[in-house]
Amino acid sequence: MSDKSHDPNQMTGAAMIVRALIDHGVTDIFGYPGGAVLPIYDEIFQQSQVQHILVRHEQGAGHAAEGYARSTGKPGVALVTSGPGATNMVTPLTDALMDSIPLVCISGQVPTHLIGNDAFQECDTVGITRPCTKHNWLVRDVNDLAKVLHEAFYVATTGRPGPVLVDVPKDVQFAIGTYHPPRKSDVHRSYAPRVKGEATQIRKAVALLAGAKRPVIYSGGGVINSGPEATKLLRELVEVTGFPITSTLMGLGAYPASGKNWLGMLGMHGTYEANMTMHDCDVMLCVGARFDDRITGRVDAFSPNSKKIHIDIDPSSINKNIRVDVPIIGDCGNVLGDILQVFKAEAKKPDIKSWWQQIAQWRARNSLYYKKSNDVILPQHAIQSLFEATRGKDTYITTEVGQHQMWAAQFYGFEEPHRWMTSGGLGTMGYGLPAAIGVQVAHPDSLVIDIAGDASVQMTMQEMSTAVQYELPIKIFILNNQYMGMVRQWQQLLHGNRLSHSYSEALPDFVKLAEAYGGVGLQVTKPADLEGAIKEMISVKRPVLFDCRVAALENCFPMIPSGKAHNEMLLPEQANDEATAKAFAGGKALV
Amino acid sequence: MNQPASAYFIEERHDPNETHTLAVLVQNEPGVLARVIGLFSGRGYNIESLTVSETEAQKHLSRITIVTTGTPMVIAQIKHQLDRMIPVYQVVDMTETRRSIERELAMVKVRGQGEHRVEALRLADAFRARVIDATTESFVFEITGNTEKINQFIDLMRPIGLVEVSRTGVAAIGRGPEGM
Known part of the structure; x- marks a missing residue:
């Protein structure tokens, strides 16, 4: 016998995959078995360091891995088979690419000699996923596998994070080769993200900040991706400068919603004060x-009189939509640290008292106003009640996509980063339930709530079964208005109130559905019962479907109408039919 | 004018288009060309010409030369988008450096008899095109030059009896002693 047989680094491709997961500190993966990944599943069976969560659909595995990643800052890992397994991953991969979420997907492929033959469950996985990954690989030689897996983790988690996919043919999983632990030379020499910002640009930025009369900080998901240090520095910068701060949907929690400089979210459904501050x-x-x-x-009317500083690790984000004056390419945390250092040494807090007075006037418009009712639950009120009931608890929130998502962003106050998981860029309905599973796996003792809509939640409802199997006590808080609310809102505002296919004629009985899956179903229809029901939901230590029946025709305001600027928002009290018709001039006649 | 009802902000852009030649140094690995082309089609960029070949076999390096058109903002985007691809080492805007030479090679087949043959040869001589194949009723010319020169030659051959053209696309290199 040769010495090689005793070499602990000699192993099958399948064993290498599990070994690489362990070497990268992966403890949980989400997946679904199939013909082309059976050797890997066989290896998983024979070890206990990596826990595998069996989902009910590969899309669920992808979103669960995303939820895991977003709530921990670590990469999420999904394992799927060839063909349909891989194609079902396209949505989560694209979602992760749009929102810069580190995701490593390992897919099985038909054996190398069958590639290109239209074999059973074959598809061109690397071809299909090329535009929806940061990078992907097809491994044809088992001796390349270790290098590729290590590079995959590195690429997913460094620079602007994103999804990667490694496609492994079945014969490569069976073949024996040499494994090596992660090393620097595993990575393409052409890949070197810039972390540190240019000193001259940082000085220019500080000079602008120090001379500002009407400043604003507009932060995004990059701060959260950068890690806890970036969040700390952002908060310190707000403190040191005294500037107002707003955030994108993806950036919520980097600055606490209870902070005194917080303006609320900006953008299409952002607050009046945030958008006016941006504009002026x-x-x-x-x-x-x-x-x-x-x-x-409207791009040509976006903050027309401001000097703009843009910190981003991805040079392609600079000047893509809006021309900026001082671009700084680098990691948010790193650049914020440098800016703070220079600012503290050379500048003093600008006097912006009159700017804050102006902001106070905008705030006084109370743009998130809604009229409560004693007869019917307003969705905004439901979110506020949920927020009050969970305040101070160790809570994570995921959402689906639509009106409920915007209301959650508006009315749920996030104090910390990594607590808010939502599909921002791609807008994937069906994201929230599997994402909640991923979050709960990462944080078994925390309260994990998916704020959902009745339409979205049905897109990945099958994952209730996963939650029950692994005893993951996720809470699915459904704002049930029987409509695809955001579609209906646009139809009302822009398409003459012709509600084409946005009403669900037949909804399941969510209480019975929960019970059928082995979970708990709760329903509430009256505002008076809401608080008690939410308490009950929180106290149940099992998966819950919470059917919260809300006002069917409530719309999400404030809103920047189509083709309008930040200072042309439609506020809730103005949103009567006539004003809406005027604001959406150019849209079809409104009913 | 009223805009159509839309969930997106529709705006027309009127910046003038520019033509740029980009030299892209990439790791020569499976799929790398598909990545580059996919970027252009996926993001709606134009490809006027594309030339690719391995240039340093030992280092597995290939050089892709792309001629593209777009507004200055789009051209800048294209460069950044290319540069952030994992197997891309370097992107150089040969047009921006203003110190580059561009060449293209074309093979041009012309069919004709009598006076047309004489005229074709006379023009070929003026353009420094070589005859690389000849029959009693046809020529194949090989011509090298910048895109404009080749276009001009082809236009002149058309009335004489142009049959077909095969072109390599543009290759570009910087002047002076320095490499990319």
């Missing part, structure tokens, strides 16, 4: 956000 400011500091079209409104 003279210096804007954008930290880890990307001037997305939901944020800017």
Whole structure:
């Protein structure tokens, strides 16, 4: 016998995959078995360091891994089979790419000699996922596998984080080769994200900040991705400068919602004060956000009189939508640290008292106003009640996509980062339930709530079964208005109130559905019962579907109408039919 | 003018388009060209010309030369988007450096008899095109030059009896002693 047989680094491709997961500190993965990954599942069976969560659909595995990643800052891992397993991953991969979430997907592939033959459960996985990953690999030689897996983790978690996929043919999983632990040379020499900002740019930024009369800080998901240090520095910068701060949907929690400089979220459904501050400011500091079209409104009328500083680790985010004056390419935490250091040494807090007075006037418009009712539960009120009932608890919130998502962003106050998991860029209905599973796996003792809509939640409802199997006590808080609320709102505002296919004629009985899955179902229809029911939901230590029947036709305001600027928001008290028709001039006649 | 009802902000952009030649140094690995092309089609960028070949076999390096058009903002985006791809080492805007030479090679087949043959040869001579194949009723010319020169030659051959053209696309290199 040769010495090689005793070499502990000689192993099958399948064993290498599990070994690499362990070497990268992975403790939980989400997946679904199938023909092309059976050797890997066989290895998983024979060890106990990596726990595998069996989902009910591969999309669920992807979103669960995303929820895991967003709530921990660690990469999420999904394992799927070839063909349909891989194609079902396309949505979560794209979602993770849009929101910069570190995700490592390992997919099985048909054996190398069958690739290109239209074999059973074959698809061109690397071709299909090329535009929806940060990078992907097809491994044809078992001796390349260790290097590729290590590079995959590195690429997913460094620079602007994102999803990666490693496609492993079945014969490569069976083949024996040499494994090596992670090392620097595993990574493409061409990949070197810039972390530190240029000193001259940082000085320019500080000079602008120090001279600002009407400043605003606009922060985004990049601050959260950068890690706890960036959050700490952002808060310190707000403290040192005294500037007002707003945030994108993805950035909520980096600055506490209870903080005195907090303006609320900005953008299409942001607060009046946040959007007016953005519009009228003279210096804007954008930290880890990307001037997305939901944020800017009309591009040519976006904050027309300001000097703009933009910190982003991805050079392609600079000047993509909005021209900026001082771009700084680098990691948010690193650059914020440098800015703070220079600011503290060379500048003093600018006097912006009159700017705060102006902001106070905008705040006084109370743009999140809604009229409570004793007869019917208003969705805003439901979120506020949920917030009050969970305040001070160790809580994580996920959402689906639509009106409920915007209300959650508006009415649930986030105090810390990594507590808010939502599909921002891609807007994936069905994200929240599996994401909640991922969060609960990472934080078994925390309270994990998916704020859902009745339409979204049905897209990945099958994952209730996963929650029951693994005793994950997630709470699915459904704002049930029987509509695809945001679709209906747009139809009302822009398409003459012709509610084409936005009403669910047949909804399941969510209470019975929960029970059928082995979970707990609760329903509440009266405002008076809401508080008690929420308490009950929280106290139940099992998965809960909470059917919260809310006002069916409530719309989400304030809102920047189509083609309008930040200072042309439609506020709730103005949102009568006539004003709405005027604000949406150009839309079809409104009923 | 009223905009159509839309969930998106629709705006027209009127910045003038520019043509740029980009040299992209990439790791020569499976799928790398598909990544680059996919970026252009996926994000709606134009490709006027694309030339690719391995240039340093030992280091597995390939050089892709792309001629593209877009507004200055779009051209800047293209460069950044290319640069952030994992197997891309370097992106150089050869047009911006203003110190580059661009060449293209074309093979041009012309069919004709009598006076047309004489005229074709005379023009080929003026353009420094070589005859690389000849029959009693046809020529294949090989011509090298910048895109404009080749276009001009082809236009002149058309009335004489142009049959077909095969072009390599643009290759570009910087002047002077320094490399990319």
